[in-house]
Amino acid sequence: MIKTDVVIxxxxxxxxxxxxxxxxxxxxxxxxxxxxxxxxxxxxxxPDKPIYDIAGIPxxxxxxxxxxxxxxxxxxxxNFHFNERVQEIKNDGNNWILKTSKNKIFSSPxxxxxxxxxxxxxxxxxxxxxxxxEDKNVFYSVTDKNKFKGKKISIFGGGDSALDWALELSKxxxxxLIHRREEFRGAPHTLGELKKIGKVDIKTKYQLASIEGxxxxxxxxxKSDDGKETQIETDYILSFFGxxxxxxxxxxxxxxxxxxxxxxNTENFETNKKGxxxxxxxxxxxxxxxxxxxxxxxxxxxxxxxxxxxRPNEKYRFEFTTSSKEIQARLGVKNK
Numbered sequence: 001m002i003k004t005d006v007v008i009x010x011x012x013x014x015x016x017x018x019x020x021x022x023x024x025x026x027x028x029x030x031x032x033x034x035x036x037x038x039x040x041x042x043x044x045x046x047p048d049k050p051i052y053d054i055a056g057i058p059x060x061x062x063x064x065x066x067x068x069x070x071x072x073x074x075x076x077x078x079n080f081h082f083n084e085r086v087q088e089i090k091n092d093g094n095n096w097i098l099k100t101s102k103n104k105i106f107s108s109p110x111x112x113x114x115x116x117x118x119x120x121x122x123x124x125x126x127x128x129x130x131x132x133x134e135d136k137n138v139f140y141s142v143t144d145k146n147k148f149k150g151k152k153i154s155i156f157g158g159g160d161s162a163l164d165w166a167l168e169l170s171k172x173x174x175x176x177l178i179h180r181r182e183e184f185r186g187a188p189h190t191l192g193e194l195k196k197i198g199k200v201d202i203k204t205k206y207q208l209a210s211i212e213g214x215x216x217x218x219x220x221x222x223k224s225d226d227g228k229e230t231q232i233e234t235d236y237i238l239s240f241f242g243x244x245x246x247x248x249x250x251x252x253x254x255x256x257x258x259x260x261x262x263x264x265n266t267e268n269f270e271t272n273k274k275g276x277x278x279x280x281x282x283x284x285x286x287x288x289x290x291x292x293x294x295x296x297x298x299x300x301x302x303x304x305x306x307x308x309x310x311r312p313n314e315k316y317r318f319e320f321t322t323s324s325k326e327i328q329a330r331l332g333v334k335n336k
Contacts, residue, residue, distance in 0.1 A: 002079075004030045005310040006110040007098055009086055009250075012040020014280035014295030015114035016069040021303035023076035024327045027310055030106060031078060032098075034085045039066035040116050048145050049164055055293055065292075075332040087249050094309070096275060110306040113250065113262065113271075113278045114299070123241040125156075129211045130237075137217040138237045148173045152233055154220055156208060157240030160186040165238060166200050167193055176201040176232055178208070178222055206230070211237070258284050268305035269298045275309055277302040 006022055008015045011033035019029045037043060042051075042062030050059050060068070081104065088099040089111070098106040122140035124130065130138055142148075142165060149172045155162050158179040163186035166177040177194070182204045184191050194200050209223040212231075219233045256263040256272040261284035264270060269277050279298035281290050288294070307316050321327050 001105045001107055002030060003107045004028050005108065006030075006112055006306050007032065007086075007096070007106050007108045008112045008114055009033075010040060010114035010116060010280070010282075011035070011038040011080060011082070012114060012116050012280065013042055013065055013069055013292050014116075014299055015040070015112070016066070016073060017296045018112055018114055018279065018299035018303060019073045019076060019078050020069075021300045022306060023073060023078075024321065024330055025303060025307045025316075026330065027303070027307060029076070029078050030081065030108075032081045032084050032086055032100060032106075034083065034101075036082050038070060038080065038082075039063070042066055048142055049161070049168065051292075053291060053293065075330060085249065089253055094275070109275055109309045111276045112299070112302055112306070113276065113282055114280045114295070115250065116281045122239070125208060125237070125239050125241075127208050127210055129213075133211065133213070133217055133237070137213075137235065138211075138239065140239055142238065145169060145172070148236055151235040152176075153236045153238060154178060154232055154234040155238045155240070157242075158184045158186065159240060159242065160190070161240040162186065162238075163190040163194065165240070167197075170194070170197065170199045175199070176203065176234070178203045178206050180205065180207045203230070208237075264298075267301070269302040270305060277305070 005027040006029045008018055008029050008031045011031050015031060016038060019031065022029050039062065043066055047063040048061055050061060051065060052059055054060060054065060081100065084100045084102050086098050087101050090097050095107050095109050096111050124140065125138065145168065148169055152174045153169055154176045155166050156178050158181060162177065163184060166175050167190055169175050177200050205225045206222040209221045209229060211217055212219045217234060217237065219231050220237065221229050221231050223229050251257060254273065262271055262278040262282055264278050264283045264285055266285050269279050269283060271278050279302055280295035283298065304316060319327060
């Protein structure tokens with residue numbers, strides 16, 4: 001049995017920052033994630049896409065953000081348990097006992113659920129032969145944008161991912177953006193930039209009708225609302241129709257669920273179960289914003305309550321990292 005101060009479910013940016021906030025308080029974390037690496041959605045869906053709303057960082061990619069967060073928590077020597085899922089939990093006095101899909105047993109007074117949207121997979125294209133070209137000419141995420149240099153790309157979707165990648169890839173490729181509606185759900189600023197540069201062919205009120213090709217895709221046919229079909233030569237299809245979200249066993253833990261999110265107390269982001277917290281996209285409360293920076297704030301407050309539960313005989317004392325020699329020592333900072 002692995003005993004620890006906190007078990008964090010989810011190794012995305014919010015879960016990683018929670019490790020930091022717990023670590024500077026002297027608490028030990030064990031992190032469990034069903035993916036094969038840290039980074040969550042940032043790594044799985046847009047490792048190479050620019051992120052612009054991290055405080056103090058004008059621009060970074062999902063991969064860069066993940067690397068920086070991992071560097072930040074190196075002093076705490078955290079154990080990660082990848083390709084694992086928490087299958088069962090049960091209460092044991094003031095502790096929670098967790099069992100994973102690999103039959104590991106954890107005991108901890110605190111569980112922080114930082115699972116983003118839970119287990120997820122992209123909504124896939126339903127047309128004939130789409131699966132045949134998957135991971136060759138049809139992609140649902142971008143891991144290496146240089147693959148598309150000088151190529152003809154058809155991007156489907158109307159959200160931020162579709163708009164962002166259309167803008168980014170237009171710098172190196174011939175891009176057509178196709179959306180089934182007139183209005184886009186993505187940021188108006190990005191759409192404005194796309195129209196301003198004039199390099200992206202934007203087609204609205206169209207849907208994918210068929211894919212033509214042999215070993216590789218040669219062209220696609222798209223159909224408009226009025227039944228008109230148009231053929232587009234293309235080398236690659238990028239589809240961004242969102243995710244199918246699956247909470248998995250978390251939905252069976254007896255938590256106060258609101259659709260596929262968990263209701264929390266905003267004082268400490270505790271759920272209706274004592275010692276179980278939810279932070280990041282998976283939690284909900286009045287005024288909730290699904291931003292990484294919001295998740296960082298939620299993790300900071302949850303860590304305070306985790307300290308109180310893990311160290312019931314110690315008084316929590318807030319200190320600034322710039323002035324606390326104890327915190328600096330935990331971070332490996334040498335006194336000057």
